[in-house]
Amino acid sequence: MKHILSVLVENKPGVLARVAGLFSRRGFNIDSLAVGITENPDVSRMTITVDAEEHPIEQVTKQLHKLINVIKITDLDAEKTVARELALLKVKSDAKTRAEVMQLAKIFRAQILDVSRKTITIEITGTFEKIDALEQLLQPHGVVEIVRTGRIAIERGEK
Amino acid sequence: MKGSEAIIESLKAAGVEVVFGLPGGMVIPLYDALYDSDLKHFLVRHEQGAAHMADGYARATGRTGVCIATSGPGATNLVTGIANAYMDSTPMVAITGQARSDLIGTDAFQEADITGITEPIVKHSYLIKNPNDISRIFKEAFYIASTGRPGPVLIDIPADMQLAEIDYRPAGKIDLPGYKPTLKGHKKQIISAAKAIAAAEKPVFYAGGGMIIAGAEKELLAIAKLMKIPVTTTLMGLGCFPEDNDLSLGMLGMHGTGYANYAVTHSDLLIGVGARFDDRVTGKLETFARHAKKIHIDMDPAEISKNIAIDIPIVGDAKDVLAGILAELKAMKREPKKTAPWLDQVIAWKKKHPLHYKDEKGSIMPQFVIEEVNRITKSNAILCTDVGQHQMWSALFYTHTKPRHWISSGGLGTMGFGFPAAIGAKVGCPDKTVIDIAGDGSFQMNIQELATAVCYDIPVVVCILNNGFLGMVRQWQELFWSKRYSETAISCQPDFAAVAEAYGALGMTITKKKDVGDAIRTAIKSKRPAVLDFRVKPEENVFPMVPAGKSIDEMIGGHKT
Missing domain, CATH: 3.40.50.970 (Thiamin diphosphate (ThDP)-binding fold, Pyr/PP domains)
Structure with missing residues (x-):
């Protein structure tokens, strides 16, 4: 089961290493990790996606809490959460296929960032699944490179 | 500045x-x-x-x-x-x-x-x-x-x-938004625990190192006495409950006493305090205290339900939580006699499976050295150890009665810990007799600190239980590896007494049982750093023993025959 942990940490040197080290030490693979500052410049938010059973996620959450620089951890409930990821895809495309690729991008409400004679670079924002879907459709054209940010997420509603 | x-x-x-x-x-x-x-x-x-x-x-x-x-x-x-x-x-x-x-x-x-x-x-x-x-x-x-x-x-x-030249200012108020330890136990949980304790017919306390850190020994003793509950301690918890009390079961686990392990296995309520359900304590997890409802009191929330599911978790300082439970129990209608048949059973186990070793004529038994240290110091010394057989004998054959008098490498199991730890303990408690029980293997891992002890005149007494082996590994090889003693025989040893003398400490070699007590007394009286090299029986084993992966009531050895 995938979990999205939203972790508020003090914006101090070494915090990322401590958090990442803890996951690997306790035998977890991090699927994706996104870090950025919050509305408070002293505090950063890490959004960590991990694949885990219920029990071990509890243990790793408790261990995370023990890190002095970790302020708050929320195990986001998928149903009450909006999660997004941003990806940049460089796709092979020449004059013959350009229109088709651009059409696909349009369907997905993706932006065209760059066009060269042989490639098109597309920016897409959306759920993990949406990005995967576009990638699948573009595969026959030849995907040269994909860069993904990793998931970020926020709870719905007023909280 | x-x-x-x-x-x-x-x-x-x-x-x-x-x-x-x-x-x-x-x-x-x-x-x-x-x-x-x-x-x-x-x-x-x-x-x-x-x-x-x-x-x-x-x-x-x-x-x-x-x-x-x-x-x-x-x-x-x-x-x-x-x-x-x-x-x-x-x-x-x-x-x-x-x-x-x-x-x-x-x-x-x-x-x-x-x-x-x-x-x-x-x-x-x-x-x-x-x-x-x-x-x-x-x-x-x-x-x-x-x-x-x-x-x-x-x-x-x-x-x-x-x-760097700085403008020194004393630190202000501590501001650590991510660090707020929970000290006070949750009231509702404390009441639940008190009710469970009052209702139990076969309760056992399982107390660990957190008890010593919290200084909660008085509260533990009070509850145990009030409700007539037997108490077993982990290696780290030794001294948090007086072993000369009838309710004491000594240590539990892999090398625990038979009666402690039986009591835990058959209990209907296990009250863990400042202990972490470590694998050396629980043995096979599925069968550990399988009939018991479990209360777990610990400072660290990450320890709760880490290894074993807990029915009543209480996060907080052991002293505060036990005081809360005690107050609840005192206010409650209770029947301390409820546990009487259980205590009879525990006494029967104690009689049937006492700690025991076979004395051998002509040999110094390692257990005997520990018993002599216990007798001579009247259980009043600070006892330090490394890891291995000597550590287990020190845990079992010494009467631990006071907190902060047992300093041993528990979790990491570090050879070479005991001697420097003893020096540190003596520096902190100069009026105490400090004894380091060491193995002949482990003592050499920090033997150089003899210089420190001599230079600063720190009179620590080192008792080496010299059996010429890396003993605990040898024991495993004997019992589980067909006596193939791969690299555990270390009979090529220095003359420890001579090494001690060379450093300027007192050194003695003891080869006869009758000289054991005198050597210990002489060393303590000398008020000098001292090394006593006891040539003990080489292939003595630590019993009882729970083989790895077995349930803790499946002990081998140590029974009186």
Whole structure:
């Protein structure tokens, strides 16, 4: 089961290493990790996606809490959460296929960032699944490179 | 003021009186400031010794131990000592020098990423990048090390930070938004626990090292007496409940007493306090206390339900929580007689499966040496050990009655811990008799600290149970590996008494049973550092023993035949 942990940490040197080290030490693979500052410049938010059973996620959450620089951890409930990821895809495309690729991008409400004679670079924002879907459709054209940010997420509603 | 002087001021502000360490290139400024201060510094012969001394000092006194090493190899030599303190939750502040901040990351001379290396084995660590942070960082470090579940904190200080001229200001209020240990137990949980205790017919207390840290022995004794509940302790918990009390079951687990292991297995309520359901205690997890409802009181929420599902978890300080439970129980209608048949059963187990060893004519039995130490010191000494057979015999055949009188490497199981820890304990408690029980294998891992003990005249008595083997591994090889003693026979040993004399300590070799008591008495009376080399029976085993992966009631050996 995938979990999205939203972790508020003090914006101090070494915090990322401590958090990442803890996951690997306790035998977890991090699927994706996104870090950025919050509305408070002293505090950063890490959004960590991990694949885990219920029990071990509890243990790793408790261990995370023990890190002095970790302020708050929320195990986001998928149903009450909006999660997004941003990806940049460089796709092979020449004059013959350009229109088709651009059409696909349009369907997905993706932006065209760059066009060269042989490639098109597309920016897409959306759920993990949406990005995967576009990638699948573009595969026959030849995907040269994909860069993904990793998931970020926020709870719905007023909280 | 220089950064190095600010470090000294910060140490004094934290109430530090003694430090253990060894200078080197990147801590010369710090040692220069130390030169003018009234802090008492003990120069060790190996940095590992400094870390273990700080650890032993902390466990004996309850105060935070401090050790200092230089950058690179000095810092890496502390690593085992820091890991040991982490596993056994000892409050410690380790100070390391570091290459100049402009050289960090360039593989400079004696540069090692010590905050990176120690990351998994510290409670927290700091690399000082601004000398004006010194007083704040030291205040935080001591606060973190000594509160909540204690542990080691490392402060890495580049040489230029020590040299910098700063405007020293004492640290202000501590502001750590991510660190707020829960001290008070949840009232509702305390009431649930009290009700479960009052309802239990076969309750057992299972008390660990957290009891000693919390200083909760009076509360434990009061509840045990009020409700007539037997108490077993872990290796780390020895001394938190007086073993001369009828309700004591001694230690449980892999080398626990038969009656402790039977009582836990057959209990209907297990009350774990400051213990962490470690694999050496539980044996096979599925069968551990399988009939029992489980209460777990611990400072560290991550320990609750880590290994075993808990029915009534209570996060908080053991002293506070036990006091709360005691108050509830006193206010409750209760029948202490309810546990009477259970206590009869426990007494029957005690009679049927007492701790036992077979005396052999012409040999000094290792257990006998421990019994003699117990008799001569009237169970009043601070006893330190390394890891292995000598440790288990010391746990089993000595009567542990007081907290902070048993200093042993529990979680990490470090050979070479006991002797420097004993030196640290004696520094902290100069009026106590401090005995280090060692193995002939482990003593050599920090034998060089004899120089420290002699130089500062720290009269610790080392009793080597010399069996010419790495004994515990040999025991496993005997029992589970067809007696194939691969690399465990270490009969090629130095003359320990002569080594001790060469260092300027008292050295004695004891080969006859009748001389054991006199040797111990002479060593204690001499008020000198002393090494007693007891030539004990070589192939004696520690029993009872629960083979790895078995249920703790499936013990082998140790029964009277």
